[in-house]
Amino acid sequence: MRPTAWIRARLDRGWSLSSLGANEARILFDVAASAAAVGAAVGFLALFVPGSTSFRQTAPLLMAPILFIAWNVVAGLYTRLRIAAWQRKAVVLFGTVTATSVICVLLGAPAAGVVLWGLIVTAPVILGRLFVALPFSRHTSLVTTLVTHRHGPVLVLGGAGYIGWHTVDLLLGRGYEVRVLDRLMYGRESIAEFVGHPRFELIEGDVTDITKLTAAARNASAMIHLAGLVGDPACAVDADFTRHTNIVATRMAKEVAQSLGVYRFVFASSCSVYGLSDGEVDELSAVNPLSLYAQTKADSERELLHALRDDFFVTVLRFATVFGHSKRPRFDLVTNLFTAQAMIEGRITVAGPDQWRPFIHVRDLARAVLHVLEAPPEIVQSQVYNVGDRRLNMTIGQLAELVATVSREFRDSVTVTLREQAAPDRRNYLVSFEKIRSHLGFQAETGLADGIREMARNFASGSYQNYRDEVYSNVATTLRAVETFYDPLESQRLYTPRRVG
Ligand SMILES: NC(=O)c1ccc[n+]([C@@H]2O[C@H](COP(=O)([O-])OP(=O)(O)OC[C@H]3O[C@@H](n4cnc5c(N)ncnc54)[C@H](O)[C@@H]3O)[C@@H](O)[C@H]2O)c1
Numbered sequence: 001m002r003p004t005a006w007i008r009a010r011l012d013r014g015w016s017l018s019s020l021g022a023n024e025a026r027i028l029f030d031v032a033a034s035a036a037a038v039g040a041a042v043g044f045l046a047l048f049v050p051g052s053t054s055f056r057q058t059a060p061l062l063m064a065p066i067l068f069i070a071w072n073v074v075a076g077l078y079t080r081l082r083i084a085a086w087q088r089k090a091v092v093l094f095g096t097v098t099a100t101s102v103i104c105v106l107l108g109a110p111a112a113g114v115v116l117w118g119l120i121v122t123a124p125v126i127l128g129r130l131f132v133a134l135p136f137s138r139h140t141s142l143v144t145t146l147v148t149h150r151h152g153p154v155l156v157l158g159g160a161g162y163i164g165w166h167t168v169d170l171l172l173g174r175g176y177e178v179r180v181l182d183r184l185m186y187g188r189e190s191i192a193e194f195v196g197h198p199r200f201e202l203i204e205g206d207v208t209d210i211t212k213l214t215a216a217a218r219n220a221s222a223m224i225h226l227a228g229l230v231g232d233p234a235c236a237v238d239a240d241f242t243r244h245t246n247i248v249a250t251r252m253a254k255e256v257a258q259s260l261g262v263y264r265f266v267f268a269s270s271c272s273v274y275g276l277s278d279g280e281v282d283e284l285s286a287v288n289p290l291s292l293y294a295q296t297k298a299d300s301e302r303e304l305l306h307a308l309r310d311d312f313f314v315t316v317l318r319f320a321t322v323f324g325h326s327k328r329p330r331f332d333l334v335t336n337l338f339t340a341q342a343m344i345e346g347r348i349t350v351a352g353p354d355q356w357r358p359f360i361h362v363r364d365l366a367r368a369v370l371h372v373l374e375a376p377p378e379i380v381q382s383q384v385y386n387v388g389d390r391r392l393n394m395t396i397g398q399l400a401e402l403v404a405t406v407s408r409e410f411r412d413s414v415t416v417t418l419r420e421q422a423a424p425d426r427r428n429y430l431v432s433f434e435k436i437r438s439h440l441g442f443q444a445e446t447g448l449a450d451g452i453r454e455m456a457r458n459f460a461s462g463s464y465q466n467y468r469d470e471v472y473s474n475v476a477t478t479l480r481a482v483e484t485f486y487d488p489l490e491s492q493r494l495y496t497p498r499r500v501g
Contacts, residue, residue, distance in 0.1 A: 023078045027069060030125055034065035037120035041113040052110045060107035064100055064117055071096035082261055086129045093125050153177035153199075154373070155220040155262070157207050157253060158227030160184055160191045163268065163319075165327045166366035167224060168194055174370065181205060181216040182227065185477050190328035207249040213256050222264035223257045224369055225250060228296075231332055234474035235293035238482045245481075246296035251303050258312055265314045266372050267304055269297045271358055271386060271431050273318060282432040283318075283384045305382055313377040319365055320358035320388030320431060324451040325458055331467040332474055335359060338400055339452050340467035342407035342414045343459035349417050353397030358388040358431040361446035371440045385436040389444035393430055399448070406452040410460045 045052040159180030194200040205212030235242040275288035289295040323335030404414040470476040
């Protein structure tokens with residue numbers, strides 16, 4: 001963030017204690033402890049060391065809080081050591097207290113007062129760090145205040161996508177600053193309306209481009225990871241590219257988030273990790289990925305939930321099968337495809353009508369992300385949630401009938417035809433959404449009929465191009481991206497470190 005933008009944002013936030021950023025809270029605490037220690041030391045000198053409170057002698061002591069903060073800044077206590085273990089911080093603080101004391105004595109402060117200052121200030125600044133690191137205090141709002149930037153922008157990786165558009169729209173509507181990092185595989189039209197918004201920033205680039213990722217994560221308050229290749233057909237185009245885009249990118253995003261102190265991380269996984277199951281599955285059920293796409297989601301989850309620091313708050317959201325309108329429309333999703341077939345051709349073609357699917361409207365997914373973002377971090381830390389709503393579990397056959405019924409409000413004669421599956425889709429799962437309902441109070445707001453109706457209305461008003469057009473195709477877009485991936489010039493542009501600024 002530019003200094004002027006930071007100053008403006010700081011002034012906007014006001015000066016109440018609850019508006020403090022993480023570092024502001026730390027520095028205020030250290031200044032307060034140090035100033036209180038100066039007060040105690042000067043009082044001690046006045047009472048017990050006659051003749052020691054002349055201006056020449058007390059002035060260096062009064063400078064102790066400033067010197068102490070300056071040493072802490074130089075030692076990196078508010079920057080790179082912010083996330084270090086408390087023992088390391090204790091050693092550094094001991095060093096900065098000693099350095100401050102030595103300078104005060106050299107400047108002429110009475111040794112007794114300086115020693116007393118050092119003893120008094122050491123206790124709160126070191127014990128404070130120990131207290132924050134203790135297990136019982138890890139889950140308090142104190143920790144949240146101390147370790148999280150609560151005021152930086154929310155970084156949305158893949159914010160120009162189908163779910164990303166709704167997420168950005170919702171975040172901006174709630175007053176957040178939003179930064180998007182997206183390689184714009186589907187163009188920039190979806191987010192054109194946000195460009196120019198005072199709280200919106202777009203960085204065009206790949207998540208695996210470390211320079212861009214680092215720039216995007218700087219000063220962010222949270223990272224929402226929606227970028228990646230979506231769906232079985234697109235992920236089957238090139239296995240290496242898929243793993244790179246879905247797993248390597250996730251690993252890099254986690255590393256950069258942790259390194260830059262972006263402590264909240266929300267990851268978009270998928271209920272397809274459950275694969276095939278007989279009964280209802282919940283978050284404790286074994287995963288059984290049946291495709292490379294589902295496998296990359298399972299691997300990414302493991303990557304994210306593995307070897308976590310206590311102050312890194314990761315939440316994995318396993319999205320149900322999405323439906324509904326977005327500024328980046330998708331017609332590879334079964335509900336949207338059926339609606340397109342019904343509205344354009346008047347005939348829905350169904351394969352595997354008895355398979356169960358859990359459905360959820362795309363806007364509700366963005367709401368779920370927001371629920372997580374606004375929940376106390378200790379509740380959502382390292383949690384996996386299925387995101388959907390029991391009321392929207394349905395078989396593919398039932399869905400086709402529902403789409404046909406709703407589409408008949410807009411046009412005559414919509415039929416449903418069964419066909420054999422060329423390559424059978426073996427996924428069949430009933431999912432429980434009890435955990436997200438009971439933990440976070442999340443329930444869907446948009447039902448299937450309303451979502452289908454909204455899309456049908458968009459078809460009727462001509463908002464979409466031909467739904468079979470390449471601009472909507474994940475596979476065609478992935479094929480183009482794969483070419484770029486293997487083009488050495490393009491790789492060089494993406495991955496060679498560049499001079500910044
Ligand atoms: N839509 C669903 O049914 C569904 C279901 C479950 C999970 N999900 C997950 O939700 C996330 C978002 O899905 P969506 O439907 O919005 O997909 P989408 O394809 O519409 O959006 C993905 C966005 O990410 C960007 N992107 C892809 N790879 C990138 C990279 N390496 N660097 C930068 N940007 C990159 C694309 O340009 C695109 O804008 C995905 O991770 C997906 O797997 C989606």
